[in-house]
Amino acid sequence: MIDFFIKVKQQELQKLPFVLYRKPDNIKVVGYFQKNDHLYFAENFEESGFVFAPFEGNQRILIPFDQSVKWSSLITASEETSDSDFSMSENKQAQEHFEFLVQKGIDAIRKDVFKKVVVSRKETVELQKFDLVSVFEKLIQSYPNAFCYCWYHPKIGLWMGATPERLLKSDNKKFSTMAVAGTQKSKGSQKVIWEKKEVEEQQFVTDFILKNLKDLTSDIAISSPYALKAGELFHIKTDIEGVLNDDSNLKQVISVLHPTPAVCGLPKQKAKDFILGNEDYDREYYTGFLGELNKVGFDNETLKSDLYVNLRCMKIKENKAYLYMGCGITKDSDPRSEWEESVNKSGTMKKVL
DSSP: OHHHHHHHHHHHHTTOOEEEEEOTTOOEEEEEEESSOOOEEOSSSOSOEEEEEOSSSSOOEEEEGGGEEEEEEEOOOOOOOOOOOOOOOOOHHHHHHHHHHHHHHHHHHHTTSOSEEEEEEEEEEEOSOOOHHHHHHHHHHHOTTSEEEEEEETTTEEEEEEEOOEEEEEETTEEEEEEEEEEEEOOTTOOOOOOHHHHHHHHHHHHHHHHHHTTTEEEEEEOOOEEEEETTEEEEEEEEEEEEOTTOOHHHHHHHHSSOTTTSEESHHHHHHHHHHHSOSOOTTTTOEEEEEEEEOTTSSOEEEEEEEOOSEEEEETTEEEEEEEEEEOTTOOHHHHHHHHHHHHHHHHTTO
8 A cells, every 4th residue: 555655645745635535344445636726516416526515504525536536555454553642531621511512402302492413522632743644544444344534625624534324325226325323332242232212312313314215215125223333332223225216316315314313413404503503613524424426337327426424533733633523412311421422432533543
């Protein structure tokens, strides 16, 4: 992979956009290196390229395939590296603020404003040194089952992540997605036992997707819920697949799915209004989505898209890493437990810094 990462370094020095990514359970890293620093956008989802979209708003950045050079490389085993020594001691002020936000969400649910809301926080980590290549290598080695990426545009910034959640995979009219919710920390070989709150939260997500895709699709099939391992965390996952109607398109499906109840809440608009009015920070591209958009297949006719929700991610800026963590809140949530869950999630990114 030496030549591949030399190309990355050259692109970084020239301040030109690029994206590197490795799909779940894959041994190939793909890179698209844009040949200019122009800002391209995905406006109608008929474009072809790597899309990077925010939680809120229409600034869906596109690295067009036809304006980029593609490189790929097989992953080589790396030496074991020790985890960086970041203090996991609790910031009392941050904890109190987050627990207050969680309680506010619980109170709104009990007043029947919405059924579920996902609240989040941002944490800043000071970096003594940061090397993009070594951190990305550690990311792909640490999270083989996640979609791992490094995305850069000089006019937007540098983002990295390892997300366990696919938003949508499509092959012309065939599509698949997933409902993911609930979080538990891995306890070795112990069987995962889910609480009522976690099962209910995941069912909300599944029901929302099925209900809202009903008019756009046919032949929908779902799996039984099962445990999904992402690093040291487990989530509940249900697989969903089907076929788009002849008069349905990718933009319609994405508008239905994004943002999902797993990152926003239910009903979607009321939960989103609560988030935008109470989180006190801009999520930017956290809980947005990213991935391949309308990639031409080997037959030059099939168009394939593979999009992921931007979870377990961080923004790097001026020797600081900004980490983002969210928790799904239902009427049975406990503010202290949600804080502890957010601390567990922050460890995903701290592990590779």
